[in-house]
Amino acid sequence: xxxxxxxLGYVSFSVFAWIVGLLIFFPxxxxxxxxxKTELEAVSIPPSFISFDWTLENYVEVQERSNYxxxxxxxxxxxxxxxxxxxxxxxxxxxxxxxxxxxxxxxALLWMLSTKMMPPVGVLVPIYLLFRDWGLLDTRxxxxxxxxxxxxxxxxxxxYTYFKEIPTDILEAARMDxxxxxxxxIFVLLPMAVPGIASTMLxxxxxxxxxxxxxxxxxxxxxxPLTAFIASYSSPEGxxxxxxxxxxxxxxAPILVIGWFSQKQLVxxxxxxxxx
Amino acid sequence: MGAIRLEKVKKTxxxxxxxxxxxxxxxxxxxxxxxxPSGCGKSTLLRLIAGLEDVTDGKILINGxxxxxxxxxxxxxxxxxxxxxxYPHMTVYxxxxxxxxxxxxxxxxxxxxxxxxxxxLNLTDYLERRPSALSGGQRQRVAxxxxxxxxxxxxxxxEPLSNLDAALRVNMRLEITGLHQELKTTMIYVTHDQVxxxxxxxxxxxxxxxxxxxxxxxxxxxxxxxxxxVAGFIGSPKxxxxxxxxxxxxxxxxxxxxxEHIAVSTESxxxxxxxxxxxxxxxxxxxxxxxxxxxxMTVRATGEIPLGxxxxxxxxxxxxxIHRFDAHGLALGNS
Numbered sequence: 101x102x103x104x105x106x107x108l109g110y111v112s113f114s115v116f117a118w119i120v121g122l123l124i125f126f127p128x129x130x131x132x133x134x135x136x137k138t139e140l141e142a143v144s145i146p147p148s149f150i151s152f153d154w155t156l157e158n159y160v161e162v163q164e165r166s167n168y169x170x171x172x173x174x175x176x177x178x179x180x181x182x183x184x185x186x187x188x189x190x191x192x193x194x195x196x197x198x199x200x201x202x203x204x205x206x207x208a209l210l211w212m213l214s215t216k217m218m219p220p221v222g223v224l225v226p227i228y229l230l231f232r233d234w235g236l237l238d239t240r241x242x243x244x245x246x247x248x249x250x251x252x253x254x255x256x257x258x259x260y261t262y263f264k265e266i267p268t269d270i271l272e273a274a275r276m277d278x279x280x281x282x283x284x285x286i287f288v289l290l291p292m293a294v295p296g297i298a299s300t301m302l303x304x305x306x307x308x309x310x311x312x313x314x315x316x317x318x319x320x321x322x323x324x325p326l327t328a329f330i331a332s333y334s335s336p337e338g339x340x341x342x343x344x345x346x347x348x349x350x351x352x353a354p355i356l357v358i359g360w361f362s363q364k365q366l367v368x369x370x371x372x373x374x375x376x
Numbered sequence: 377m378g379a380i381r382l383e384k385v386k387k388t389x390x391x392x393x394x395x396x397x398x399x400x401x402x403x404x405x406x407x408x409x410x411x412x413p414s415g416c417g418k419s420t421l422l423r424l425i426a427g428l429e430d431v432t433d434g435k436i437l438i439n440g441x442x443x444x445x446x447x448x449x450x451x452x453x454x455x456x457x458x459x460x461x462x463y464p465h466m467t468v469y470x471x472x473x474x475x476x477x478x479x480x481x482x483x484x485x486x487x488x489x490x491x492x493x494x495x496x497l498n499l500t501d502y503l504e505r506r507p508s509a510l511s512g513g514q515r516q517r518v519a520x521x522x523x524x525x526x527x528x529x530x531x532x533x534x535e536p537l538s539n540l541d542a543a544l545r546v547n548m549r550l551e552i553t554g555l556h557q558e559l560k561t562t563m564i565y566v567t568h569d570q571v572x573x574x575x576x577x578x579x580x581x582x583x584x585x586x587x588x589x590x591x592x593x594x595x596x597x598x599x600x601x602x603x604x605x606v607a608g609f610i611g612s613p614k615x616x617x618x619x620x621x622x623x624x625x626x627x628x629x630x631x632x633x634x635x636e637h638i639a640v641s642t643e644s645x646x647x648x649x650x651x652x653x654x655x656x657x658x659x660x661x662x663x664x665x666x667x668x669x670x671x672x673m674t675v676r677a678t679g680e681i682p683l684g685x686x687x688x689x690x691x692x693x694x695x696x697x698i699h700r701f702d703a704h705g706l707a708l709g710n711s
Contacts, residue, residue, distance in 0.1 A: 269461035272428050277475035277522070278449035287474075291465040 128352070135159070135345035142341040158346035166329060168350055175325035177240055178315070179308040182247035183301050190255035190300070195285060197256070198263035199271060209260065212253040220313050231318055240323045243315060247308045254307070255300055262296030263289070299365050309355045326351035377439055378529035378562035379404045380425065385434035387420055394420050395586040397434065402564065407556050409577035410566045412609070417586035418566045419534055425564065426455050426532050438529055454523035455532040458539065460515045462507040469503040472521045493521040513544045520555070530562035537572065549575060570610055574598070582606050604705035607632050613662065615699070616673045628700035628708050635676035637697035645690025649673065654683050667691065
């Protein structure tokens with residue numbers, strides 16, 4: 101396919117892309133900026149951009165008021181835990197669908213994905229009641245299960261796309277070489293799918309890290325991750341924008357850094373198989 | 377030891393009969409080639425023997441034991457794939473060693489076997505490389521190395537040379553034949569290339585639509601094809617098939633004459649013809665002619681023959697080399 105672009109078209113396209121990029125980035129930029137203001141300056145109109153007294157007092161206060169590291173540790177455990185559990189199920193599931201497809205494989209995949217279209221709140225009551233009866237409320241285990249199930253369709257779908265690109269011959273060669281099914285998957289399939297698995301894991305860690313609906317509804321303190329940490333700054337004594345911004349910045353910083361360093365891998369993973 | 381026997385082996389995909397029922401005996405140490413046009417079921421038959429496909433019905437006996445329901449690895453066979461199917465993330469050494477590792481061999485045994493296979497296949501200098509850093513021929517050798525180290529009852533080759541260029545293909549053909557002479561292990565080799573079949577095989581199995589058309593030594597198939605299909609498939613250029621008066625005279629429906637069994641003359645002969653295209657190869661000349669009242673024919677003459685387009689010639693088939701076929705295409709014996 102030939103793609104001819106005039107210089108003017110190229111420039112206007114670039115300008116447009118930058119505008120979109122800045123628009124998307126602006127809230128994050130504003131949040132970080134606000135976190136360095138005093139509460140008074142945070143709500144002042146007109147808002148000040150650079151010319152204000154930069155202060156770290158919000159961060160200090162946030163540290164004093166709540167244990168950031170406890171929340172952050174919960175976020176890490178939930179995000180990584182649900183991704184690892186999900187991987188075990190998704191790899192086996194995607195293997196079956198990619199290498200032993202039936203007439204209904206495509207339908208099954210679509211059906212799995214369609215569960216993502218259902219609003220989570222629709223199943224909040226049954227899941228809450230189950231959690232209460234099984235004593236899973238405010239436990240990391242319970243939340244890992246929910247997050248893993250929530251993201252499983254996406255993991256299966258992504259891995260399926262990857263596995264489809266791996267020649268069946270190689271797996272058959274392993275079978276001829278005497279590899280049992282688990283060995284075939286561990287020694288041959290997985291090493292060949294490393295890029296795909298890495299981007300699947302990254303995306304799921306990000307999704308699980310950012311997940312706020314279930315984490316807010318099913319936790320109170322013990323298993324509460326950073327989403328709950330942010331939320332705890334939004335209510336009872338009115339809104340404190342600067343402190344809320346400081347808490348939010350602390351909460352999104354780790355995942356933002358991970359995302360920044362792995363963006364190449366992520367883009368590759370998400371567009372894999374799209375162009376061939 | 378690797379004698380393989382197929383008894384009424386059947387394979388259906390849904391309602392499609394890919395292999396309607398094949399009986400075949402392969403002796404220990406034999407080099408057997410499955411040959412046929414694409415889609416004839418030769419690869420499927422090989423995969424059934426390998427265990428990569430399940431048989432619908434029938435028995436596969438290796439050294440007398442029915443393995444039709446055994447896993448591929450339990451059959452003691454090695455396979456070389458068309459795409460080489462090397463493990464891209466492993467070095468050549470680990471590619472060759474993989475089967476031994478899976479079998480739980482000790483490090484020393486693995487080292488010894490890999491080194492000796494590498495020596496046979498001239499791969500010693502490449503053991504630390506990844507497959508992506510090798511040429512097509514080297515990759516093919518790694519694939520063969522992976523097959524040898526397991527000391528299998530039989531080697532299965534699935535069109536192993538079709539990804540190589542012409543010159544390399546001739547080379548590898550000789551190497552594989554040499555390997556067979558050295559190892560004396562049973563080999564089953566699938567190809568659509570009748571030249572490979574003729575040059576390599578002890579025994580050729582010609583397949584069409586999942587049925588065995590004929591089994592025999594290369595020259596048996598060449599000299600006494602059982603039917604029109606085998607006659608046309610074995611030999612290059614293809615055999616000429618002529619009907620009409622020439623056939624009636626010989627009391628059959630159709631006759632077949634190989635291009636190399638026709639004498640060319642500019643003065644007299646049995647069949648008058650006009651040259652359409654002459655291909656001069658130096659050692660031989662291919663004449664594509666239009667025989668009067670009979671249609672197009674191909675003639676292969678030895679040496680250089682100074683003929684060109686529109687030249688009138690006469691063709692005389694060697695009488696004892698004429699094949700006769702009945703209305704169903706079955707051979708009636710030479711006239």
